[in-house]
Amino acid sequence: MSVPNAMQLQEAGIQLLKLDIGGDSLLDINYNEGVLKIPPLVIQDWSEIVLSNILVLEKFHYLNVSCVKDFVAFMLMLVDTDKDMDLLINKGIIEDRIGKSSTIAALLNKVGQEVFIYIPSYYFYDTSKGLNTYCSVTRNKWKATFKRDYCSTPWIIASTAAAVILLILTFLSTIAAFLAL
Secondary structure, X not given: XXXXXXXXXXXXXXXXXXXXXXXXXXXXXXXXXXXXXXXOEEEOOXXXXXXXXXXXXXXXXXXXXXXXXXXXXXXHHHXXXXXHHHHHHHOOOEEEOOOOHHHHHHHHHHHOOOOOOOHHHOOOHHHHHHHHHHHHOHHHHHHHHHHHHHOOOHHHHHHHHHHHHHHHHHHHHHHHHHHHO
8 A cells, every 4th residue: 555645645636734733643644535634743863763763662562553653654655755855844744853854854764664564454544545546536636737727826817717718709709700601
């Protein structure tokens, strides 16, 4: 089970939002109708050590629990390039206290080297399935592209509306000319 990276999700029309929480779990990632809400993840100098230690503890002590492993795997799927990391940082989903997005991507990749997903117990299975289903619908991609390219500013909306009106008027005048013959 894989998930498209953050840029692909945005291009498919999925809104990536920071989930405002008050001390709740990082596992409160939720997806509903084109909106993916992710709790903020603070990355600091010591984050690699802490995540690695938690993963080892979970692997050897809590054999039937894989929440942190599944979270790391999910975040690794979201971050494929530096652009993905920059997008997540700009959305406030990842709080960068290191200084470089490439360093954070390298940190996640290093921590997640031996992370694999066991589908029957994957914590984010329903979320991943919903994201994949949404991204596989071509209409959603077209709608997102239209919004991004033709509705991003009021001036673009006005010029697009004027172009559509001119096309309709041209079509009507062509029909009127044929009817007049």
